[in-house]
Amino acid sequence: MPQHDSRSIVILTGAGISKESGLDTFRDADGIWAKVRLENVATPEAFARDPATVHAFYNARRRGLASGEVAPNAAHAALARLEAEWPGELLLVTQNIDDLHERAGSRSLLHMHGELLKGRCESCGTVSSWHEDMSLESACPGCYLPGGMRVHVVWFGEMPFGMERIYAALARCSLFLSIGTSGNVYPAAGFVQEARGNGRAHTVELNLEPSEGHSLFEERIYGPATDVVPAYVERLLGRGG
Numbered sequence: 691m692p693q694h695d696s697r698s699i700v701i702l703t704g705a706g707i708s709k710e711s712g713l714d715t716f717r718d719a720d721g722i723w724a725k726v727r728l729e730n731v732a733t734p735e736a737f738a739r740d741p742a743t744v745h746a747f748y749n750a751r752r753r754g755l756a757s758g759e760v761a762p763n764a765a766h767a768a769l770a771r772l773e774a775e776w777p778g779e780l781l782l783v784t785q786n787i788d789d790l791h792e793r794a795g796s797r798s799l800l801h802m803h804g805e806l807l808k809g810r811c812e813s814c815g816t817v818s819s820w821h822e823d824m825s826l827e828s829a830c831p832g833c834y835l836p837g838g839m840r841v842h843v844v845w846f847g848e849m850p851f852g853m854e855r856i857y858a859a860l861a862r863c864s865l866f867l868s869i870g871t872s873g874n875v876y877p878a879a880g881f882v883q884e885a886r887g888n889g890r891a892h893t894v895e896l897n898l899e900p901s902e903g904h905s906l907f908e909e910r911i912y913g914p915a916t917d918v919v920p921a922y923v924e925r926l927l928g929r930g931g
């Protein structure tokens with residue numbers, strides 16, 4: 691592995707890192723978008739048109755996540771270890787709306803596409819922890835009004851969270867890791883270009899198979915996340931900060 695200034699790391703994760711925890715990805719053959727059209731469940735227009743269908747889609751995923759059957763895997767644990775032992779800055783940006791990075795111990799974490807276990811009130815803007823089913827009858831814990839609750843998730847066409855903080859971290863990082871993402875969804879899929887543009891970042895893709903943007907990465911490591919991520923973190927920490 692080429693030597694590089696290793697003071698700051700930005701990591702991007704996608705659904706592939708949670709696959710071995712039992713959560714579906716989106717674009718694999720058995721993925722979420724093979725079972726339901728994103729236009730019907732993951733856009734503001736779909737929610738305006740048919741809120742019950744959108745609530746049902748997220749209620750099913752929330753139940754799965756909160757069922758106790760799903761736990762962080764060795765890849766999530768390796769990234770939490772890297773954060774704890776790395777001598778410099780580290781920011782973990784996840785496209786995932788599950789809470790597996792938190793449960794593995796990651797703290798410097800940004801959910802750019804929101805969080806399945808949170809709700810947001812369209813009447814007063816309150817964001818609250820939300821573990822049970824949500825419906826049009828659900829009342830907001832802030833303003834107590836029903837009818838305005840939505841899952842605190844970024845739909846297609848909506849602005850992802852934390853973009854300024856992400857771009858600032860990409861502008862100064864010396865290492866950019868992309869893990870478990872197909873590189874189909876923007877602006878996340880463009881982060882490797884942002885990192886390369888800072889003139890010094892080493893870019894690594896760790897995935898089951900080549901992503902859409904594989905040719906943009908200087909280093910590419912393929913295999914299941916629970917194999918390749920702990921091994922890569924071991925090498926990174928073993929080499930010293």
Ligand code: BV8
Pocket residue numbers: 703704705706707709710715716717718721732785786787803843844845846847848849850853869870871872873874875876877896897898899900901913914915916
């Ligand atoms: C926006 C939350 C304006 C909901 C999601 C160009 C520029 C800007 C925007 C666009 C653009 N072109 C098109 C757009 C619009 C759109 C877009 O990208 N569309 C795509 C379909 C072309 N983007 C947007 O609308 C975004 N907003 O653009 O606002 C803007 C513009 C510029 C700058 C700022 C703002 C909003 C996008 C967010 C939408 N919400 N999810 C929910 O989860 O229900 S996106 C959805 O896709 C998930 O968040 C998911 O995380 C994300 C990406 O998917 P992946 O995580 O990569 O999952 P996928 O299944 O695709 O791949 C899994 C990978 O894992 C595979 O490669 C597989 O091989 C691998 N894998 C499988 N098993 C394993 C494994 N790897 C390792 N180990 C394993 N065991």
